[in-house]
Amino acid sequence: MENLKKYYITTPIYYVNDQPHIGHAYTTIVADVLARFYREKIGTENVYFLTGTDEHGAKIAESAAKAGIDPQKFTDMVSQKFQVTWQNLDIAYDQFIRTTDIQHQKIVQDILLKLKEAKTPQGQDVIYQAEYQGLYCVGCEKFILESELVEGLCPDHHKKPEQLAEQNWFFRLQDYLEIIAQKIKSEELKIYPDSRKNEVLGLLEKQNLPDFSISRSKKSVPWGIDLPWDETQKAYVWVDALSNYITALDYPDGEKFQKFWPADCQLMALDILKFHALYWPAILLALDLPLPKQLNIHGFFTINGQKMSKTLGNVIDPNELVKIYGAESTKYLILSQFSFGAESDIKVEDFPAKYNADLVNGLGNLVNRVTNMIEQYLGGEINLKAELETEFLQDLEIDLQSLKFRDALLKIWDLIQEANIFVDQNKPWLLSKSEKKEDQEKLKIVLEKLFSKLYNIAQALKPFMPEKSQEILAILSADKIQKPSEPLFKRLEN
Numbered sequence: 278m279e280n281l282k283k284y285y286i287t288t289p290i291y292y293v294n295d296q297p298h299i300g301h302a303y304t305t306i307v308a309d310v311l312a313r314f315y316r317e318k319i320g321t322e323n324v325y326f327l328t329g330t331d332e333h334g335a336k337i338a339e340s341a342a343k344a345g346i347d348p349q350k351f352t353d354m355v356s357q358k359f360q361v362t363w364q365n366l367d368i369a370y371d372q373f374i375r376t377t378d379i380q381h382q383k384i385v386q387d388i389l390l391k392l393k394e395a396k397t398p399q400g401q402d403v404i405y406q407a408e409y410q411g412l413y414c415v416g417c418e419k420f421i422l423e424s425e426l427v428e429g430l431c432p433d434h435h436k437k438p439e440q441l442a443e444q445n446w447f448f449r450l451q452d453y454l455e456i457i458a459q460k461i462k463s464e465e466l467k468i469y470p471d472s473r474k475n476e477v478l479g480l481l482e483k484q485n486l487p488d489f490s491i492s493r494s495k496k497s498v499p500w501g502i503d504l505p506w507d508e509t510q511k512a513y514v515w516v517d518a519l520s521n522y523i524t525a526l527d528y529p530d531g532e533k534f535q536k537f538w539p540a541d542c543q544l545m546a547l548d549i550l551k552f553h554a555l556y557w558p559a560i561l562l563a564l565d566l567p568l569p570k571q572l573n574i575h576g577f578f579t580i581n582g583q584k585m586s587k588t589l590g591n592v593i594d595p596n597e598l599v600k601i602y603g604a605e606s607t608k609y610l611i612l613s614q615f616s617f618g619a620e621s622d623i624k625v626e627d628f629p630a631k632y633n634a635d636l637v638n639g640l641g642n643l644v645n646r647v648t649n650m651i652e653q654y655l656g657g658e659i660n661l662k663a664e665l666e667t668e669f670l671q672d673l674e675i676d677l678q679s680l681k682f683r684d685a686l687l688k689i690w691d692l693i694q695e696a697n698i699f700v701d702q703n704k705p706w707l708l709s710k711s712e713k714k715e716d717q718e719k720l721k722i723v724l725e726k727l728f729s730k731l732y733n734i735a736q737a738l739k740p741f742m743p744e745k746s747q748e749i750l751a752i753l754s755a756d757k758i759q760k761p762s763e764p765l766f767k768r769l770e771n
């Protein structure tokens with residue numbers, strides 16, 4: 278690994294207008310695996326893993342009103358659901374940020390003021406006032422996006438929205454596009470995978486990307502951070518939400534900020550790529566800050582080949598999966614199903630068979646067999662240090678550094694299968710019955726090899742299954758090795 282001294286990894290902050298689903302879970306699981314991997318490599322104190330919730334906006338105010346509670350209570354509830362979900366999935370983040378945190382709101386106002394003072398490389402004001410033109414639904418009392426209309430009508434009011442204009446504050450994105458394109462091309466800002474990088478470069482080549490608004494009138498967005506210099510306005514989503522990655526570190530003077538910025542890995546689904554690859558770098562450049570090192574983009578999820586949607590009723594609650602399979606197995610089942618960055622189809626109906634094959638009969642059975650034989654045939658004693666399969670472990674590191682989680686898991690499961698076959702071929706139970714000295718010696722060698730293999734498998738599993746890995750390592754490092762009293766993975770009933 279190149280001289281990595283610290284590692285800062287982020288998920289997006291999830292919008293609380295939605296319940297935690299498998300898409301959120303995937304991004305967060307990936308971040309958890311990487312954070313655990315780097316903690317092992319460079320020390321816990323040198324890794325910072327941030328996740329959280331995005332809690333402002335007209336939609337939240339609306340949902341809260343529908344639920345008959347005030348927006349703060351509403352966001353408290355939904356944000357709590359995300360935190361509980363991550364707890365159930367055993368996600369070890371360092372911080373959970375909420376955009377309603379007082380500290381965040383205060384720093385966002387400082388950032389807005391700094392941007393207001395800043396000049397673009399061309400010497401123009403970064404922030405300027407202009408007219409925002411949009412479609413406005415009188416029923417909703419808010420601007421509505423073209424994409425939200427159903428056959429040209431507001432889906433809630435079945436009315437045609439009207440063109441309306443209001444005075445907003447804008448960020449002069451135009452002046453930063455060339456620099457951003459350069460930095461992406463030179464890989465100072467890496468975007469992975471390449472297809473997404475090309476998508477962003479394609480956008481940049483179009484040359485007609487508009488500036489973006491950083492405020493809305495209080496009338497159209499009542500729930501948000503006050504714009505410090507204009508009391509008719511609230512901060513609009515971008516500066517508020519994107520800034521969380523630095524407000525969490527106590528920008529500008531916090532120790533965490535000095536130590537961890539720029540981010541090493543920012544994870545997201547492709548729907549927010551544009552904002553992270555264009556708006557976010559522009560804001561950072563205007564603040565005279567270094568850009569994140571890498572944006573990592575994964576695809577959308579389909580469920581059994583269908584788009585995930587509330588109307589189809591196929592949205593998967595990760596908490597339900599944890600109830601069936603447990604946290605670590607759920608993470609395994611999700612990460613092993615497709616590669617990061619590819620279009621991702623979740624086939625939940627395959628999970629039971631895969632759970633039984635890979636975890637109960639694969640890993641669980643191997644642990645049982647090997648420890649049982651060492652206990653029975655060698656009195657639980659192995660007098661050697663496990664031989665490290667360095668090439669194998671290094672290969673896995675490379676896979677993890679390049680986000681090839683599925684490949685890494687396939688390699689680990691190849692080793693598990695190999696070990697199970699090795700047992701079947703060498704039949705230690707026959708060797709143990711033989712009186713011949715060479716058979717006794719072979720028995721010992723076979724079991725030592727299996728001991729080493731199991732040790733390497735447990736090492737490799739650390740970032741993916743920290744608890745199971747610990748359990749296996751504890752068994753192997755005992756004075757007398759004993760078969761675990763309970764199987765590592767419970768067989769599913771039915």
Ligand SMILES: [Zn+2]
Pocket residue numbers: 414415416417418431432433434435
């Ligand atoms: Zn409406």
